[in-house]
Amino acid sequence: MFATTLETDHHTLPPLPTPPVADLRLLEEVAAATAGVSRLEMCIQCGTCGGSCPSSADMDHTPRQLFAMVRAGMRDEVLRSNTPWICVSCYHCVVRCPQGVHIADVMYTLKSMAIRVKLYADSTAPDFSQTFVDLVENYGRSFEFGLATRHYLKHFPLRLPGMAPKGLGMITRGRMDLTPHRIEGIDKFKAILARAKELEAAS
Numbered sequence: 090m091f092a093t094t095l096e097t098d099h100h101t102l103p104p105l106p107t108p109p110v111a112d113l114r115l116l117e118e119v120a121a122a123t124a125g126v127s128r129l130e131m132c133i134q135c136g137t138c139g140g141s142c143p144s145s146a147d148m149d150h151t152p153r154q155l156f157a158m159v160r161a162g163m164r165d166e167v168l169r170s171n172t173p174w175i176c177v178s179c180y181h182c183v184v185r186c187p188q189g190v191h192i193a194d195v196m197y198t199l200k201s202m203a204i205r206v207k208l209y210a211d212s213t214a215p216d217f218s219q220t221f222v223d224l225v226e227n228y229g230r231s232f233e234f235g236l237a238t239r240h241y242l243k244h245f246p247l248r249l250p251g252m253a254p255k256g257l258g259m260i261t262r263g264r265m266d267l268t269p270h271r272i273e274g275i276d277k278f279k280a281i282l283a284r285a286k287e288l289e290a291a292s
């Protein structure tokens with residue numbers, strides 16, 4: 090009898106609307122294009138990344154906002170955002186993310202995607218990225234002070250005085266070095282990079 094009632098209820102229900110299906114294609118595309126496992130789908134929107142990021146003040150969107158936009162399928166807005174270009178790969182956010190999202194690697198992926206479709210609003214962004222790469226190739230690691238001063242001197246010299254207090258604060262708190270430090274074994278590192286470029290050119 091009980092089963093009959095249930096069956097009857099089932100048949101008398103009006104057709105239910107199909108629940109909205111999130112368009113996760115952009116999220117899946119970004120995750121697939123990221124080296125290794127991005128864990129991007131694990132983001133819980135806690136905002137720890139933005140709170141840890143020394144560059145967030147210059148970003149159009151914090152990493153948290155950007156990842157929400159990726160999940161929402163906002164392709165154009167994501168690829169036009171300056172955020173991945175302003176990211177200096179310091180990995181502060183990566184070591185603090187409670188979900189182990191590979192944030193810096195995702196930023197590289199978004200830059201590559203934006204270059205492919207020429208969708209970056211800030212025309213100085215690729216130059217910023219190239220300066221970063223030049224520094225890493227020269228010292229084997231990032232040098233944020235050199236990166237910021239070179240970029241602002243070249244593109245926004247009038248903004249440099251306004252940046253000084255922030256830069257000074259980061260230096261005095263030990264979050265940024267005033268001089269670059271070359272890694273040990275830089276010759277081996279350069280040889281690896283040269284081989285990687287050869288392989289890339291051949292592929």
Ligand code: SF4
Pocket residue numbers: 131132133134135136137138139152153156185186187188189190192
């Ligand atoms: S810290 Fe990690 S989990 Fe939190 S918002 Fe950023 S990416 Fe998402």
Ligand code: SF4
Pocket residue numbers: 138141142143144145152175176177178179180181182183192193196
């Ligand atoms: S790796 Fe990039 S996004 Fe993360 S804290 Fe550093 S600059 Fe910000």
